[in-house]
Amino acid sequence: MIEEADARVDAPILQVEAISLAFGGLNALRNVSLDVVPGCITALVGPNGAGKTSLFNAISGFYRPQSGRVFFEGRDITRLSAPPRAKIGLARTFQNIALFRGLTVLDNIKLGRHAHLRTSLVEALFYYGRPQREEIELRAEIEQRIIDFLEIDHIRHAPVGALPYGLQKRVELARALAMKPRLLMLDEPVAGMNREETEDMARFILDVRDEWGVTILIVEHDMRLVMDISDHVIVLNFGEVIARGVPAEVQKNEEVAKAYLGSGEIGSQVRQSVTEMAAS
Amino acid sequence: MRIGSAKQTYAADEAIFKTDVQRLWFGLLALALILFPFVSSDYWQLLACLIAVNVIAATGVMILTGFTGLVSLGHAAFMGVGAYTAAYLSNHLALPFWLSIPAGGFAAAAVGAVFGIPSLRVKGLYLALTTIAASFILQSIFFNWTAVTGGARGLTIEPASMFGHLLVTPGAIYWIAMPIAALSVWWARNLLRTRVGRAFIAIRDRDVSAELLGIDLLRYKLMSFALASFYAGMAGAVWVYLFRVITPESFRLIESIFFVAAIIVGGLGSVRGAIFGAVFMTLVPELLKIGASDLAPYWPDAVKLLSPVRTIVFGALIVGFLMFEPLGLNEIWLRIRQRFALWPFRT
Ligand SMILES: Nc1ncnc2c1ncn2[C@@H]1O[C@H](COP(=O)(O)OP(=O)(O)O)[C@@H](O)[C@H]1O
């Protein structure tokens, strides 16, 4: 009995089983399988065009893979559309920020909670009783748990479009946290950030895991960050998983280094990271 | 000087009016609207009623087009559905106006939701085209379903009545039209403070990521169509009690374009813009007409001869807005308010 309970604790929160996804003749994902261990930070790395964002899209229900299955907390969600997947706790941020530029920071964050609120159309028109209570509670929770935590108090009423890039990325994380995530998927959360902003973000990500108990799946090119914060690393190349393991193992893998150096389109940052990796 | 009020509670920060100054101005506006029928002529009362009807309908179009990003050129036809429904219920079932007006709204909402179904697949110009088709289909029903609509000759209805009084004059209808307009605006403002309004805006701005946030596009797009059509239906029903005759001619495509023009001139994406737009589009042609008739003593044919000029001036004003003030009257209003924010200490 006890063993069984233990087994359940360690059961992967997310299981991707042999997913294949093609756009016309292009195979973006080929027979990709992976498990995400709860309470951990799993990094998904690979050169540009490897299929990382496509995999995120397949997991969040935005793309329909041609074959394969996806399980979330033991439940087969392969046929579920995107909105219900968001509701059961799959939250994500986007490689190219996908905030609502005309709305304020606060409204963007509130949007994250949409699926968990109950106000109906008719109730909304009168804004009396439950809708008001619900809105005020939401506001208080966002203020106390998210805005304080991510240190964005000073911009809560600012329209998102007017904010610098690094802050927009942070607001996107805030919105994802408002979704009551069980699994948080971050697509290149520090791309284009300077060292200081990157370090802030790394701290937030670690805190989300440790204090919020949220499992994290992260796509990132910044190898130093990946090696620093992740518990597991999965390497994707041309739509296939070519390596996986703890950071130290993956670091030593020759095929991984080859995949990065072999792809002509890698940015200088990646090249530098790989060199750093090899040196360390 | 206006002192920035320290926000005591989140409730205060989420309120529609955040300062006492705002509440004071609103109170004055409400007072003016209440006193208006006592100090104005029939003509101005009729105009006020028309403005109220157009504010109701334009607010609906603003919800659908300005907030949800779905273009509709079928709105006049949805208004027609509300008008015929109210007339039928009033004539055949002797329903009082306070039941037949919401009934007109619900009938239009049902029809609007059906014609909103294509919005799940098509956007922008293509959606505009499908709503034009809706407009033509409904027009042909208005013309041909003679038993209900009276066909091309249309139909007349008995005046609304309240406690045995017949509400015949525009001054009496004002007490129906203006409160409903106020209610419509208040509803729209409330909507925007809740998850429903936020979902509409999310769909407008990026419907792909809206879905990934858990927003069901099907549900919310149809909801927006239904609500906007409910507004149109109520506007149509009020309109019926104002004029007491309906023909299919009253709800043509051009009227739908009128509402889209109103929300653009007023300022897309704000409830205030819908009000400004409706007032502008109703008043300006009338003011131009008055201007022309003022010339009559000096130039007897002025009204007749200037009629095409009036249309051109009106058109030019709209084009001018699109070119020089694309954010509409609301933007001008915000600029003025900004300037006087510190008045009278600094201007
Ligand atoms: N919507 C799409 N239509 C066609 N091809 C796509 C689409 N999305 C991604 N791809 C292609 O799939 C491959 C993987 O892309 P992507 O998942 O964005 O890679 P990564 O995020 O690892 O850089 C690329 O070759 C890309 O061009």
Ligand SMILES: [Mg+2]
């Ligand atoms: Mg990518």
